[in-house]
Amino acid sequence: MDVLAGKVKVTSKTLDQTMNPAELMDHPIRLSARDVTVHYGEKQALHGISIDIPDRAVTAFIGPSGCGKSTFLRCINRMNDTIEGAKVGGKIELDGEDIYSADLDVVELRARVGMVFQKPNPFPKSIYDNVAYGPRIHGLAKSKADLDEIVISSLRKAGLFEEVKDRLAEPGTGLSGGQQQRLCIARAIAVGPEVILMDEPCSALDPIATAIIEELIDELRENYTIVIVTHSMQQAARVSQKTAFFHLGNLIEHGDTEDIFTNPVNKQTQDYIMGRIG
Amino acid sequence: MDVLAGKVKVTSKTLDQTMNPAELMDHPIRLSARDVTVHYGEKQALHGISIDIPDRAVTAFIGPSGCGKSTFLRCINRMNDTIEGAKVGGKIELDGEDIYSADLDVVELRARVGMVFQKPNPFPKSIYDNVAYGPRIHGLAKSKADLDEIVISSLRKAGLFEEVKDRLAEPGTGLSGGQQQRLCIARAIAVGPEVILMDEPCSALDPIATAIIEELIDELRENYTIVIVTHSMQQAARVSQKTAFFHLGNLIEHGDTEDIFTNPVNKQTQDYIMGRIG
Amino acid sequence: QSRNTIQIAGSSTVLPFASIVAEEFANAFPDYNAPNVAGGGSGGGKRQLCEGVGEATLDIANSSSKMSASELESCHANGVTDVREIVFGYDGIVFATGINQGDFALEPVHLYKAIAAQVPVDGELVDNPYTNWSEIDASLPDQGIFVAIPGTNHGTREVFDQRVLEAGCEAAELPEMDEDAMEAACLTPRQDVVVEIAGDYTETLARLQSNPEAVGVFGLSFYDQNRDTLKVATVSGVEPSLDTIAAGDYPVSRPLQFYVKGAHVGVIPGIEDYVAFFLSEQMAGAGGTLEAAGLVPASSEFLAGQLEAFNNAEQYTR
Amino acid sequence: MNALVIAALLLVLLTVSYQVGWSRSRKLADGKDTRLHSRPIYHGALAALFALLPAIVILGLWALFSQSVTNSFILAQLPAEVAQQQPFEVQAAVSRVQAIASGYGVIGEPTPMETAAASAYASFQQLSFLGVIAAAAALGAVGLFWAQRRIAPRLRARTEVEIFVRLALIACSTVAILTTLGIVLSLLSDALRFFSFISPLDFFFGTTWNPRFQSTGSGSAGEYGLLPLLWGTVMISIIAMLVAVPIGLMSAIYLSQYAHARVRSVVKPIIEILAGIPTIVYGFFALVTVGPFLSGLGDVIGINIRATSALTAGVVMGIMIIPFISSLSDDILGQVPRTMRDGSLGLGATQSETIRKVLLPAALPGVVGAVLLAVSRAIGETMIVVLAAGNSPVLRANPAEPTSTVTVSIVNQLTGDADFTSPQSLVAFALGLTLFAMTLLLNVLALYIVRKFREQYE
């Protein structure tokens, strides 16, 4: 039924910041993975992933459900350690340092590599305490004033401060979904991470909240290395500079977002982008 | 960033049956809803939906998450009755009969309007008993032979018979996801419904199983009125003849699938289809 | 600082008497704590007494049965060598029916014939055929047989077996047989109309109330407190009362005693005073507080003898 | 006073060491540009642990041994004859000396010997106490010194503290195992002694329970057949289940599937009150109300029902177990995924058809598990049966007659007047062991079934 072919188009980038591929070249590699494999018990979820992730840019992971996007993301801050039966192989380096080496303290790693989850998950505490939690456990603030400073600037960076400044003492769980997600981002930022991982951060949000978060990601890109998993190709196209396409535990294709969407090299990538699979 | 515009295309209809809009005209209206509203407690989930659904065709409901697609679907066989606090207003007619009238027996209605759910939910019984469940409770079979007949023909129509004919006595929960979903379809068919409602029937399935189910839907269309909710525009384009776009509890636009995807009248529909929202 | 409260445990028959003494003792000697009197049965009390010497062990064991040789042996094995026995009175065991029933003038043989699983009929042992008291003896009321007797865990049962069943058995003139078989024939109760009560007398009373025909076995003191609902039977023509039992006329009674751990005397404060107080006229003596509570008192000479033996540290032997 | 000094010592050690650890680590972080691995509070806590643990060990040892040390010291002051007396006289002599030393005085004139011993004891007491305190403090200081030397930016103080915490947690979770071990061991030796009198075969397969009262010296020990007790237990449990399962299950079904949220929120707690009522109250209830009622009812319909009978005990126990079944079933019905229910309703099944044909079969293993758990509770129940079953350990089928159970026999045999070295008493331990084995078996079975059920939906 060819009449329908081509009827769906994605016009992306409603946001104003843009970046052309040449610019990206300047960005040094922040994270590099080599031959990463993950087993969940008997089952192999990742089959040797190698990828370089540039600094201060947004890298999107796309692919059909169950292809291993989240699994790989969790390797980057070793959240897989917390899953019983998960075994990680291969090597991941953050600024040249092997994050799976024995000397590295995983707690410190996670302070450097923040994570935002699919469902907003604020702690059942006040908004202030949510953001202050990370700085507190890591001892980042010398004084109360210091801490206030960190909390406010993090909330501001997450674009939430204006909305909540009068109710910092109210529980974070009382916010709307989109606000909660921004709170989670603020919480992650407060620890002063270098990399922020986001696993489908908008999938539980409505379109308006999604747009706000996307804008926020675009702003954050200036200061952080961001990796985002998304199930929406449109979203990947809108927010990322680099895109990696996963399929059945393999990294099929990886490159500049524009290239991936306009000229996918691989047949599977093509099929996925054309909506033939997934 | 207009360079990216248009990079995502949906080529749909890999299936062979086609139907042109003119053909659809012949199909009488099976279901018609007028001004249907739904409240969940305080919250209004649907704001006056009016729609006509034609016989022997597939109507797809699309729209961003939480827009009320499932809610409306559940109105059609009064599954909302089972949700505490749900209140339905307006009128829905099946073959001209008001399904919310006091004389109408909801048990009978549900026998006429079958439903398939998002997650395959076979009963923890044998495959045979799963399919025989409906006919048994409704007393549709006069004899054991009758019942066998019904079970087999239903499984056959659901395209499952060949795969399971040697293990009808094994538990339905032991099948793969896609088989389970087809089992659920067979189970619904066994009651001899006139309308089949499907709420994201493929969202828990892998691409291959999805393709099989889509093909099945296309076949079933010849004998049944089918309403399908999907979050994938590609899927809607592939399987449906009519498409209805919901947004925030409103029916924004409704018409032939082709028209909706190629010439959406409404701005919101356009935005959604272009991937700007959702 | 060693323990300063006397610890007592044992027989539930003695428990009420010992409790009263304990309470009065504390009232009379404000410088001592009231002794703690636990139940636990005679066996339990003696077991605890014989666990050894020391603060965590018992000082006095109440008992409604004499300490057996093996018990004493186990005592000695645990270092409890100085055990002193004090008999302070008697417990009468009465047969009673509901207040509205016929009058019973029982003989042991009646009870034997009502209770035993097998009885001699025409010189031969047969399964108990009696269903009505009047079948056993015309003098007894025309009333179905149903008897509630103490369970085998009760000391009362021992007296019951010896004074009632064995006596009745003898009178019933069983055919010749060897000793073991004889004992079994005498002491095995039938299961259909006899229930054995393992709990206390309230349970027996409840049984009587639910089954108006039943005859139950009670302690004299219990009967005394429940005269409004119970009617007592005479045994061998004697009506049970403090006088008849004290005089030895009423056949079914037994001595009550307690055992003192000699090693604790003088260490746990107040044991000597407790014993003396227990045996005093105002407590265990005739007309004393315990008599009012249903104890059949012993003579004052006897009590004085017991006290003297205790003070002379005479040890219990078997 | 002593306790106060010890508390003060520990408090001082705690604050000083914590402060040392905290401030030293902080200084490290402040001075240079080094990042601490752990926050200062962890360094403080670690130092405190290092200081406190040795001190506490010393104090603990003293608490364990001071008694005997003191005793032997006092005895050494007294003439040798004293020590040769009976243990209790020795203890008395020692207590006298202690009483004099404490200044409270004793009744009667203390002998010069005692006074001398008392004054020696008093100074010994002071010295030894000082010594112990000093030792504890010194060891604490050593620990603290070592701890503070270890402080370095990369010292993983948090990890070490966390290991300690985890060890403490593990210690706590062994209590449950020790309990089981304790139960088995405490029952086993006496049970074995019982089996030296009575052969296990006679015990486990005997059909007569008649532990004669062993008249002092008389030979026959009676019969100890377990089966009548077991049968009584089983019969009462069956009756209890016949009462509890239908009522409990139907209540759970109605409350979870039909009732309004508001009705549910009122009715559920009221039914659960039944679970909180002490069993002794049920026993009393059975004795005064249910028993007479049932026997009255029996008279009306012409059946002879005894007031205290298996029926009475079973019915009352059933009432007690209702909330147990209903709340467990409620949970289990709740675990059956909603999609299952929707699937059936969507096919046009009525509510009750859905429940009977889909929910219950799906929940069946769980419900069976719940019922088994309830059975094990019924088997172990004591007070109701003590008061209401009428103790008649005879093998008979009529539930309207009195019966007896394993638990009741344990209480009876152990608290009765029987000779405690005799099988009459010892049998209680064999019964206890049997009971333990029975409930263990039932539980393992129930857990297995319930777990299988859970797996199905997870």
Added chain:
Amino acid sequence: MTDTVLPGAAAGAQNRERVRKSLTRRHRNETLFRWAGILSIAAALGFVAILFGMILSKGLPSFWQSTVHFEAYFDPELIQGGPRPERADFASPADHQQAVNTWQRAVTMSNWNKIVETGLREAAPDFEIESRDLLELVTSAGRFQLRDIYFADPEVLGQTVPVSILASANTDNWLKGTIDRSQPDERQQLAATTRALADQFEENGTISFDFAWHIFTNVDSRSAPATAGLAGAFMGSLYMMIVVIVLAVPIGVASAVYLEEFAPKNRLTDLIEVNINNLAAVPSIVFGLLGAAVFINYFGLPRSAPLVGGLVLTLMTLPTIIIATRAALRAVPPSLRQAALGLGASHNQTVFHHVLPMTYPGVLTATIIGVAQALGETAPLLLIGMSAFIANIPAGPLDSATALPVQIYLWQGNENRNFFEARTSAAIIVLLGLMLLLNAIAIFLRSRLEKRA
């Protein structure tokens, strides 16, 4: 292939016909099923109502007990012992104590009954009655009551003081009619004159039914049943509950945390799990055997002590708390753990800062339910010597004591049934009251905590 399932017009109609035909029967079944549910609930609620009704109706009257009010003359002739010895007159505290004891014994030996008797005769001057029968009217503890007034204030010597003394249990029975008043003399506990006097006193107000506060302040009594109270048992239960709370909560929560959050999933933890679940169902009486063997025999702790009772009940309560805490831990959404871990919180920090606080309502409820269960437990206590007659209020967890449920057990077996049946119900009311109070607290606190979260 038949056309049964074809939605063709004819087949469809036929199907609908069949469905219709089945409807009446199915709706009837539906109604029946529903009624079965309603009846079950009605039965369960009915049981609650009957139980409470029975206990309240039996027990409430005994909270009001007949009390005799009269004037007592503290006759210096009768009261012996002289003045109370002064501390200053003696060298050592031990000597002083000795003298005080001697004085107290002498005072106690005085003929207090005579004082009671005189007072009562004054109240009914014209009534002919033997001394012995007259004294039967009031509780035998009356004399000690007067003595205690004198101990407390020796100044009353030679004065006439209005006093209120409980009537004896038998009098109370007679006046309340719990004993059959039509029974002949020889079946009555009281002599005819005593009964007549009691009636007369009731009429003229010398005897009134006063609220029996002493049920809450007195300990059990055998020699004067009318004065028996629950204070000792209550304190015993209280100490036990304190021991249970202090031990079971931390240990239980710690085990649960370890097993749920830290323990590797292997055979051993599986075994522990089965073991804990099993302990939850081990008959309580077996715990009694354990307590007797381990705590008393092995560790040499004193018998009848609330500490031992508390330890036994702790072991019984532990599984309840562990299981409930684990369930609560399991219910904490994994997203919360991930959130904390993702921020770089260590495993311990995650658990103690975030996960555990979420379980407080669950732990609290479990604790209270466990404690309530322990509070009502009887059987194991019988085996560790707590079914004792204790005439003192225990001053600490190492003193001998009984517990409320044991007191109920003892009273229900008391030979003075007419009196103690009501008393037992009264004790049950107190116990149930405590139980409901605990549950109410649990519900209240839980809703507070949950609101805060």
